[in-house]
Amino acid sequence: MMLEFIQHLVNGLSLGSIYALIALGYTMVFGVLQLINFAHGDVYMLGAYIGMYTAHFFQLGQNSSVLALIFTITVSMITCAVVGFLIEKFAYRPLRKSPRINVLITAIGVSLFLEFSGQLLFGPDPKFFPQIFKPSGDWSIGELKINPLQILVFFISIILMSVLQTIIFKTRLGRAMRAVSFNHDLASLMGIPTHRIISYTFMLGSGLAGAAGVLVGLTYPKIDPLMGTMPGLKAFVAAVLGGIGNITGAVIGAMTLGLAEEFLVGYWAPTYRDALAFGILILILLFKPTGLFGVKQTEKV
Amino acid sequence: MTTLHNETDSLEALEVKNLTIQFGGLKAVSDLNLQVSKGMIFGLIGPNGAGKTTAFNMLTGVYRPNSGKIQAFGKNLVGCRPFQITQFGVARTFQNIRLFKNLTVLGNMMIAMDHHPEQKHFWVLPSLLRTRPMVENEIQQEKNCLELLKIFKLDTRKSEIAKNLPYGDQRRLEIARAMATGAKLLLLDEPAAGMNANETKLLMHSIRLIRDEYQMTILLIEHDMKLVMGICEKIAVLDYGVKIAEGTSSEIQNNPRVIEAYLGKVPTDE
Structure with a gap:
């Protein structure tokens, strides 16, 4: 009983930290x-592919090590940052001055563009993510068996988040x-180059x-060009759950969602895995649209 | 006068020539000319809706004028983005206070001073590793901020959240923050609005002080005539977007066109 828990x-x-x-x-x-x-979920998909190609190119699958993993993650992060920069820029x-709905539709367009360019470039069939880090076996404590990869994923995520x-x-x-997120015009009048700061924000994200993407490739080594859709949507739900715009909220929301999913799958109804996230989304939007940690935004007149 | 002013020997902090902006069919400001010399306290007055704040918005790059020229310290401002104008040394305050409400007093100051043109740029890595020069720079920056806050007697409230400050303090913090950007020309939009007589008097004192001690040039919009007449060396009057008068306080007070703009035409009996 305890073991299972x-x-x-x-x-x-582990799942929650990926969502986070x-x-x-x-x-x-x-x-x-x-x-x-x-389009953010698709950047994550690109991250997995870039990781895969990096690993193939440097033949990291044959000589797996922590260094290989760190190297792959770094390459993937830098490339994705550049992609994020380009998406924002173009x-x-x-x-920037258009109504929000236009930008939102553009975002969906960018998402589709990335997904289907992915199918064109990488092929629509799933690919196997090389094992760039191979633990020597499960850790067993008594009867409990833990895959060290999951612990690793968790810790790398925690480091990146800190x-x-x-x-x-x-x-x-x-x-x-933070100044830009408070108010663009005001930030700009304080001498802050707002466009540049927005670029940096996209690059970080x-x-x-x-x-x-790389961490997921490690633990669930099957990647395909549409793999970003579902985790992207779920991470979005997690961000809304925590109160969108709130950094700590996003992490807590993601961890909550990850844990809830795994417990639901483990104890009750495995087929409802994907329904859970959207159930949460509906409940949050109905009863606490600002999320757990969000603050109410008063509309400026 | 064929050559443009050299940045260093220009005596004018601000030169505005034939500045015009139109919203639809309405000329909000038309053919505005202003010259503000370095170290001057200059007042811009006029009835509500005369175009004073619109003029400020053009000076700071928020609106782009339809025609006309703006030069500050010899640098052209038309077409520049607001953050560039701030870095050229022009900063402003707002009619309706706009602070980073959820940050502390010091936090507001630090954000502004981060982009001071003479500020060394430490971005991500040095700040993550907290390198020595970075930490020392940060300490120095905090000192500089506190020094500015002291002028406005706000140094003792540095850790308070901005939105919890009394109204008058919020207005003063805005001025201090504008100075923290490294600006040499301050545009103050109704700095005394909502202040009582006593606070206004203190504010006048502070404005004179920053001009004298920090070599600031000040252009202010104000409806409080005691303040305007008390500290402005030169005053321009706007009405319906047009400058109808300019001069010293006594010249303005006796100008019939100004009296007409404020009080309406006195009907004559003939």
């Missing part, structure tokens, strides 16, 4: 632009990001999504 807990934390990495990108971009960047920046937290709350870039 710990097993689900570990699975849930993606949800942070949603929430940061929403913070600075009030935009739901629906798809969203020209629409770095992000530090950037946002302890650096000048973070101060500028996309970088994290790239890392999530």
Whole structure:
């Protein structure tokens, strides 16, 4: 009984931390632009593919090590950051003064563009993610068997999230990001180059999504060009659950969702895995649209 | 005068020539000319809707004028983005206070000073690693911020959340924050609005102080005539987007067109 519980807990934390990495990108971009960047899940898909190609290119599958993993994650993060920069620059920046709905539709367009370019470039069939880090076997404590990969995923995510937290709350870039998320015009009158700060925000968020792509490839090594849709939507739900625009909220929302999913699957109804996230979304929107940690935004007159 | 002013020997902090902006069919400001010399306290007055705030919005790059020229410290401002204008040394305050409400007093100041043109740029890595130069710079920056706050007697409230400050303090914090951007020309939009007589008097004192001690040039919009007449060395009057008078306080007070704009035409008996 206890064994099973710990097993689900570990699975849930590992899944939750993947959601968290993606949800942070949603929430940061929403913070600075009030935009739901629906292409974000597809950046995560690109992250997985970039990881795969990097591993193939450097033949990391044959000589797996922690270094290989760190290297792959870094390459994937940097490339995804560049992709995020380009998406913002060419798809969203020209629409800065347009109504929000236009930008939202563009985001869906970018998402479809990435998914189907992915099918064209990478092929529509699922690919196998090489084992760039192979643990020597499960850790067993008594009868409990834990896959070290899941613990690793959890810890890498925690490290990345703390770095992000530090950037946002302890650096000048973070101060500028928070100023921009408060009000563009005001930030700009304080001498803050708002466009540039928005670019950096996209790059940070996309970088994290790239890392999530590689980490998912490690634990569920089957990747395909449409793999970003569902985790993207779920991470979005997680961000809404925590209160969109709120960094801590996104992490807590994602962990909650990950744990809830794993416990639901483990104890009750495995087929309802995907229904859970959207059930939560509906409930949140009905009863607490600002999310758990969101603040009510008063419409400016 | 064929050559443009050199940045260093220009005596004018601000030169505005034939500035015009139109919203639809309405000329909100037309053919505005202003010259504000360095170190001057200049008042811009006029009835409500005369175009004063619109003029400020053009000066700070929020609106783009349809025609006309703006130069601050010898640099052209038309077509520049607001953040560039701030970095050229022009900063403003707002009629309706706009602070980063959820940050502390010091937090508001630090954000503004981060983008001071003379500020060293430490972005992500040094701040993450908290390198020595970065930490020292941060401490120095905090000191500089506190020094500015002291002028407005706000240094003792540095850790308070901005929105919890009394109204008058919020207005003063806005001025301090504008100075923290490194600006040499301050545009103050109704700095005394909502202040009582005593607070207004203190504010006048502070404005004179920052001009004298920090070599600021000040252009202010104000409806409080005691303040305007008390500290402005030169005053321009706008009415329906047109400058109808300019001069010293006594010249303005006796100008019939100004009296007409404010009080309406005195009917004559003939």
